[in-house]
């Protein structure tokens with residue numbers, strides 16, 4: 832064994848933040864509650880959410896095809912397919928710092944106020960075009976989970 836465990840040292844419990852990796856096969860317009868009708872271009876999206884009580888249950892809910900439409904993301908999920916989900920178990924709220932990190936990365940477009948009407952972030956939904964998710968996930972792993980890490984950012988394709 833060398834070094835310390837990079838993930839949470841203590842049992843974080845079933846709470847934390849998550850990412851949904853989404854793909855939309857056609858450009859479309861979707862009515863998203865109070866945000867009105869929004870244009871969604873075809874391509875890949877990353878949504879940042881959190882569940883401070885029941886992380887796995889929340890992600891499982893997103894994966895269920897039939898459910899009441901409650902959050903902004905539910906409206907998009909009715910049309911987009913979920914490519915993957917990544918959980919970040921933690922006692923701390925990491926959702927907004929994850930969203931800010933994604934927002935700062937180049938070639939990423941935020942969909943204004945989507946999923947962030949309660950927290951004041953510009954958005955919790957990001958369009959990454961046709962790019963694969965891998966580069967973004969590696970960047971988040973360095974900057975969020977692995978501590979300060981290297982300062983370089985970008986897509987490792």
Ligand SMILES: [Zn+2]
Pocket residue numbers: 926927930947950951952955
């Ligand atoms: Zn936020």
